[in-house]
Amino acid sequence: MGISIIIPVLNEEKYLGKLLKHIACASGPTNVVEVICVDGHSKDSTKEVALAHGAKIISSERGRAKQMNIGAKNAKGEILYFLHADTFPPANFDITIIQAVAQGHESGCFRMKFDTKNPVLRFFAWLSRINHTLCRGGDQSLFIKNSLFKKTKGFNEDYLIYEDSEFIQRLYQQTRFKVLQKSVITSARKYREKGWLKVQFHFAMIHLKNYRGAGPEELYNYYHKNILT
Structure with missing residues (x-):
């Protein structure tokens, strides 16, 4: 089962190169069939960074829901993996996702840790291990079978924020949503x-x-x- 990684980007030259290098090191040579960066008209060198690291670039109207839907529409993989540009997946994330899907979990996410020692943020990140919609968010990343994504019609483009949470709430109603034991590392930059x-x-x-x-x-x-x- 091949994985298409979809990353919505907008002026992410600072983080994107680090993430793409990390993806190459944290996954095997065959499981990730493509990395698609869907750009919402960046004004920095985001596109150039993506291309330099072997990612595909698709242009889109600004808005993460729209960007992720367009990425999914152009994806080849049987599994879609949505990732933010400042979220770093764990080692062997590809194998972990494929194994979860093989066990019957059509959608799911990783636990999350912030790149900070702030005790309050660390506590809220700890809550990401709880399998409940209240503890879900896009910073935890999201994997979903391509067929299920099409069936559910993907992200609701009316949402300019909260698009991840709204979609995941629908997935909880239709699938055995899986919270994987490993953790992604997410930037706390907005909090800083x-x-x-x-x-x-x-x-x-x-x-x-x-x-x-x-x-x-x-x-x-x-x-x-x-x-x-």
Whole structure:
């Protein structure tokens, strides 16, 4: 079973080269059939970095849901693996994913650790081992069989944020979602830039708003007002 890795990117020249090198070292020579970087019109050298490391580049409108859907549409692999540009998968992640799929898990993710010693962020990362939708997020990466992705129609492009969580909530309803025991390492850069307490509080509020029925526009407006500005 071949894996297509799909990475939505926008001005990620700082992290992307490190990630692509890491992917090559952390996986076998045959299991990963392609790495697709879907670029939302970067203004830096993201495209050049991707090509220099052997990745494919697809251009897209900006928006991670749109970018990931386009990547999936062009992917060849039987398994799709969605990865953020600042998230580093564990050694032999390809074998771990393939084994999980072979055991009947059509979708799943890894546990997560942040690249920080902040005790609060380390605690929230620890919660990623719990197999519940409240503990899921895109920073944990996501694997899914290509056939299931097509069946579920992929990411909802109405969501400019929270697209990963919304999709994973649907997957929980349709599959035996698997949380793998190994961990990805994710950058805490947003927490360092905006303040860990502020970001964690507002992400929690976004989760709460979603569970209380807020739609994609309300979630984005809250995110834009309280985190982006």
